[in-house]
Structure formats: C-alpha cells, structure tokens
Amino acid sequence: MSIRERLSGNEAVSVAMRQINPDVFPAFPITPSTEIPQYFSSYVANGLVDTVFIPVESEHSSMSAAIGAEASGARSMTATSSCGLAYMWEELYVAASDRLPVALALVNRALSGPININCDHSDVMGARDAGWIQVFAENNQEAYDNFVQAYRIAEHPSVRLPIMICQDGFITSHAVENIELLEDEKVKAFVGEYDPEHYLLKKDEPMAIGPYGTPAFYMEAKRAQLEGLKNAKQVTLDVAKEFAEISGRSYGLFEEYQTADADYIMVVIGAAAGTAKDAADQLREKGIKAGVLKIRLFRPFPAEEIVAAIKHAKVIACMDRTESYNGNAGPLGAEIKAALFDAGETVKVLNYVYGLGGRDVTVDSLTSVFEDMQKVAQSGVVGETYRYLSVRE
Amino acid sequence: MSKAVEIRWHGRGGQGAKTASLLLADVTFNTGKYIQGFPEYGPERMGAPITAYNRISDTPIRVHSNIYEPDYVVVVDETLLEAVDVTKGLKKEGAIVVNTARAKEEILPLLKGYEGGVYTIDARKVSMAALGKYFPNSPMLAAIVKVSGIMPEETFLKEMEASFKHKFASKPEVVAGNMKALTMALEEVK
Amino acid sequence: MATDIRKMNENVSWKDLTEGCNIYGSGTSKLFNTGEWRVDCPEFIQEKCKQCLLCIPVCPDSSIPVVDGKRVDFDFDHCKGCGICAKVCPFGAIKMKGAVE
Numbered sequence: 001m002s003i004r005e006r007l008s009g010n011e012a013v014s015v016a017m018r019q020i021n022p023d024v025f026p027a028f029p030i031t032p033s034t035e036i037p038q039y040f041s042s043y044v045a046n047g048l049v050d051t052v053f054i055p056v057e058s059e060h061s062s063m064s065a066a067i068g069a070e071a072s073g074a075r076s077m078t079a080t081s082s083c084g085l086a087y088m089w090e091e092l093y094v095a096a097s098d099r100l101p102v103a104l105a106l107v108n109r110a111l112s113g114p115i116n117i118n119c120d121h122s123d124v125m126g127a128r129d130a131g132w133i134q135v136f137a138e139n140n141q142e143a144y145d146n147f148v149q150a151y152r153i154a155e156h157p158s159v160r161l162p163i164m165i166c167q168d169g170f171i172t173s174h175a176v177e178n179i180e181l182l183e184d185e186k187v188k189a190f191v192g193e194y195d196p197e198h199y200l201l202k203k204d205e206p207m208a209i210g211p212y213g214t215p216a217f218y219m220e221a222k223r224a225q226l227e228g229l230k231n232a233k234q235v236t237l238d239v240a241k242e243f244a245e246i247s248g249r250s251y252g253l254f255e256e257y258q259t260a261d262a263d264y265i266m267v268v269i270g271a272a273a274g275t276a277k278d279a280a281d282q283l284r285e286k287g288i289k290a291g292v293l294k295i296r297l298f299r300p301f302p303a304e305e306i307v308a309a310i311k312h313a314k315v316i317a318c319m320d321r322t323e324s325y326n327g328n329a330g331p332l333g334a335e336i337k338a339a340l341f342d343a344g345e346t347v348k349v350l351n352y353v354y355g356l357g358g359r360d361v362t363v364d365s366l367t368s369v370f371e372d373m374q375k376v377a378q379s380g381v382v383g384e385t386y387r388y389l390s391v392r393e
Numbered sequence: 394m395s396k397a398v399e400i401r402w403h404g405r406g407g408q409g410a411k412t413a414s415l416l417l418a419d420v421t422f423n424t425g426k427y428i429q430g431f432p433e434y435g436p437e438r439m440g441a442p443i444t445a446y447n448r449i450s451d452t453p454i455r456v457h458s459n460i461y462e463p464d465y466v467v468v469v470d471e472t473l474l475e476a477v478d479v480t481k482g483l484k485k486e487g488a489i490v491v492n493t494a495r496a497k498e499e500i501l502p503l504l505k506g507y508e509g510g511v512y513t514i515d516a517r518k519v520s521m522a523a524l525g526k527y528f529p530n531s532p533m534l535a536a537i538v539k540v541s542g543i544m545p546e547e548t549f550l551k552e553m554e555a556s557f558k559h560k561f562a563s564k565p566e567v568v569a570g571n572m573k574a575l576t577m578a579l580e581e582v583k
Numbered sequence: 584m585a586t587d588i589r590k591m592n593e594n595v596s597w598k599d600l601t602e603g604c605n606i607y608g609s610g611t612s613k614l615f616n617t618g619e620w621r622v623d624c625p626e627f628i629q630e631k632c633k634q635c636l637l638c639i640p641v642c643p644d645s646s647i648p649v650v651d652g653k654r655v656d657f658d659f660d661h662c663k664g665c666g667i668c669a670k671v672c673p674f675g676a677i678k679m680k681g682a683v684e
Contacts, residue, residue, distance in 0.1 A: 006418060006422040006428060097603060098603045098605070099602045117434065117435070139455075139457070160602055168457075170434045171431075172457070174434065175429055175430065175431035175457070176415055176418045176428070176430040177428065177454070178422065178427050178428060198605060198607055205607060206608065206609035207605060207606060207607045207608065207609075208606040209603065209605050210603070210605075211604050211606060213604055217591075217593075217600070217604065219597075220596070220600050221597070221600060221603075223597040224597045224598070224602070227598075271457040274454075275455070275457050278455055278456045358434075361457070361458055362458040
C-alpha cells in the first residue's frame, strides 16, 4: 500500500533522499532548492539517516565534495539551482568523465540577468553537454519517483554516470500537491546498497582516479564516456519497468499524451506539460486533434523513439523554456529538428521560447500555440519558426 | 477536464496568507480531495502584497499556472483593497471574503462593481478574543471554508483539531485558542 | 582487475580503456620507463659518498635505491637526469656527465 500524502516538490525529493539514506550529502543553499538540504539536515539531526552532511562554502565545493566522496566509494548526492549549478560547472564535467554516479536534485531556475529567482530551464540546458543523465518531472510525484530511480540508472555497471533529477522551481518545488509515497523499506530494497567494483578506499586495491588524458587518449576517453550515456537509455527503461512493479506507476523515455492520432503535437518539458494536456483536452472537445509529448529523459536524447512518436503530425511545436541565443532554435527545438531531419521527415516544426524567468504558462497561452500550429497547417505557410510566447511586443 | 474550485489569496508578506493557503490545502486533502496550494514567489518581503492560490478538485489536477478567474478571493489585509485589484477575474457566481471591522456597505465601493457574493469578517476581533494575539490566518481559513462550502463545518473543525494537535504537540494549550478562533470565525463571517 | 598499463598505448581502442581512464592497482608508474627521457646523466662516485642520504628525498623520480640503509647506484630505468641530487650532494659524490648511456 502506498502512502497518500500532500507535499511540495522539494519535500517530496527530500523524502526520497531520506529513504535512500546516502553516505554523503554536501550542500550549499540556493533558492528555490534551499529547502532540500534544509529538510535533509533535519533528518540528519533527528537521526533518521546516518549520512555525513557537509555544509560547504559554495556549490563548486559541494560538487567537489560529492565527487571526492563518490570516488572514495560513498553514495553521494546534493541539490542546487540556477547560479549554483553554473558555479558547479567544471566539476560537473569531472563527475561525468570520472564516471562517478553522483545524484543531483536540480530545481530549475533562471540564470541571471536580470536577476530572477523563478523557473526556467536555462540552468539545466546550459549543462546539457556536461555528460550527465538528465531526467525531468512534471510534478512532485514524478520528481519523487525519478529520484527513487536515479541511482539504479546512474550506478548501473553499463552506465556509471552522474544524474540530474530536475523539477521546475517554485511551480512544483513550492506547490503542495497530492502525492503517493512508497514505504521506506520498499524504496531501500529497490535502490539497494551501493557496491562499486572499484573505489579509492578499497583496501586491497589502490587506484588512481582522474588521470591526465593526452591527445592520444582524450578522444577515446570521451567516446567511451558516450557509450555509458547511450546505455543509460535502455537502463532507464529497465529500471522504470521494475519501478512500476513496486509503485504501479509507469515511466518511459517520454510520455505520449493523445499523440497517436494527433495532427498537432506539442513537445514540452516540465510542469507546463500538465497545463498542455489540459489545453489539448479542451481542443479535443472541439474536434481538434491535439497531443502532447512530454520529455522525461533529455540526456541521452531519445531521438529515434521521439521521431517515431511524432512524425505523423501535420505540425509540431517544440517548447523551450530557455533562450539559446543562436537566433535559430532552442535546445529542444534543435534536437527535435535534427532528429526529424536525420530520419528524412519533413513535418513542419515551430519552436517557441516560453516561460522565461517564471513567466506564467497558462492553458490559454498553450492553446494559442496549438492555434498557431493549425494556422500553419491550413495555410501551408510556416513563417518565422523561432517564436516567443507570451512576450509583450 | 477536472473542474477545480479555485481560490486566490491576497495578503501582505508576513501575515500568513501563504500559510493559510497551505492549511486549506492540508485540510481539504484530509477530506480526500486533490489539492494544490502555492504562493506566487518573488522578491517580496514583510508588508509587500503577496498572492497565494488553491485548487481543490475531485479529480487529479494537472494545470500548473496561476489562477486568473478564481471562484473565490480571500483578502487577508483590507488595506490591499485600494492597492490591488482584488476582484480581477473573480467569477460573479463566486464570492470575496474580506478581513475588516467595517460594514459590508463600506467595502462595496472598493470592489469595482463586483456583482458576486461579498462577505466580511473581523479577523482581528476574533483572533484577539480567542488567542490574545493577531493571527488573521486561522479566522480567514474558517471564513473561506464557510463561504465556499467546500466541506461541512463539522468536518473542517474535526480535521483542524487533529491538525493543531499534531502541529502543537509540544504546547497543547494553543490548540483550544486556535479552535476557538475557528468556531468564532464560522459564526462571525457575514 | 589491475590495469595493465603496458597495454595502454596509442593503438588502443576506446573500447579497451578503463572507465574514466582510471588506473586500478598501485605502482604502475614503474612500468613507465622515464629513463628514456634522460639528456644528462648522473654518475655515482662511491668512494666519495659518506652515505648521508641527502640525495634520496630530493630525487623526483625515486630513482636512488637504498639497500640495507645504504644508497646504491642509480635506477637508470627511471632517472630523468635532472641533476638535483648532484646539486645537493655535499661531498661531490655525484657528477653530471652529459648525455651518455
């Protein structure tokens, strides 16, 4: 029996962390993820976990400490947002290239400037090429479920890479909603003990981590790292299948909502996906075949699977909650267009920048995107493909 | 599509409007509903106008936007009536509850011709009488429960008592005062 | 599973690299013959040596073996010929003799 609760997204992820009971948790606070280490430190103080909690002086240090701990053989996690993630930058690459399966709870927030504390995906999208596995959530339930599954994916012997479990700042992190939690024992049994083959503190096998890679080896090292990331796709599916057995909740690489027969498909990431489903339902009532494809796994990017799910549409709208400053496409738009092109598909694609810095995303605003898609289909004229949603002209 | 009851709270930073919205989420959750309780965040500090929201539904809630056409509005601080357009988008089938010592007739001119239900409650009077201090959120919570009819009053009181007993386990003397604030508020709202 | 560092050469496929290029097992640098880099060469003049052992800790490549508390001739598989030992020797027992051997 699962436990019916109501929790904010930050509380939900903290509960998953408590249930996992990691070895080491270094942290530095930053809005809107501050509550996560705050809740976790109270679990430490109250003896609910036996984690070593390390309050550090910066995010550069929190990720460094997580890397050091993980290298020594300890299961490690931390949390951050926005500029905190930016300050972890060089360490993100180290965690990935050293093949250390650290888990990071990332509560998405805009990067400065102007200074802003609200949600967008500029933090996580900036880190998309750091070699981490990136998993996104629509709501508190998914943030919790994803975190419970995180180490099973990251620590898998064929993967061994760090993982970011993302949720939208304030929109899900601070909204109290219904949730179903799993019992502590169930989560512990599912996640299991961390038992790496090699680690620095293994007493009968001294080892060196993080060697210098000369030009003769660097490319091979990166290529080998890619293989781990590619493997994460199948492992994510395998872990999701097992997770469904204990939770009754199914996850894939992405969620297809009314897409099978859809003429108009919106591809979206995060909390706005729920709002998009409501918009699609309203349009369906009017006989317009609208569907939503919600990305769960962004790195590795499931290009072929997504193409198969959307290629039949008349028009596709890719929703980017970040600016990529290339004047052409956002990170999601570029991925989708590249995937369609490689598959020889010529479906029309619009790419919207939306919800920057917490700009509210409503059923009405997303309905207007579906209406734009219809206009393109009816007129055959695409016009500007790179568009801003809900911006004052 | 789920049809949720949507409530918007207007208060000032530090008065507990956000807490009240989370309490309402709690108590309605306990009666088996699907709920959302969330504040609109920004750099606001003590005294600045803040907004918080609730959605309450019999079916799962998927939408994650602010609320623009609420069924009910709660105004925790009446000085906001002149600073903020509190009835903006408020459905006329719905209602507004204002914390004020003034008569309803004095409030009406500030509501920009709002045609729906208008209710007032003197949360300061209730809070001072029941708790000896000014904590407007318990009375306002009771008031919106009564005005919206989202749950029977008895259920509300029962759930809140359990919740207070849990929350104030270390200082049970506070429970009676808070319960008194709720029962008084249920009668006082007009 | 110790890393066989001798197999890590410029012909190795990415598939045969260890995870993260990590090196399992200790002392693998012994297998790396840095003596090949030597452009100057120390000569140990045993009769001048007082066995003060000042040269031992300053050698960056641990290339002065000590046997039964006494230093012996250089480990030329690893000595890079930097000359630090010759500088610190108070007794002129180490001489740099140019690029021979």
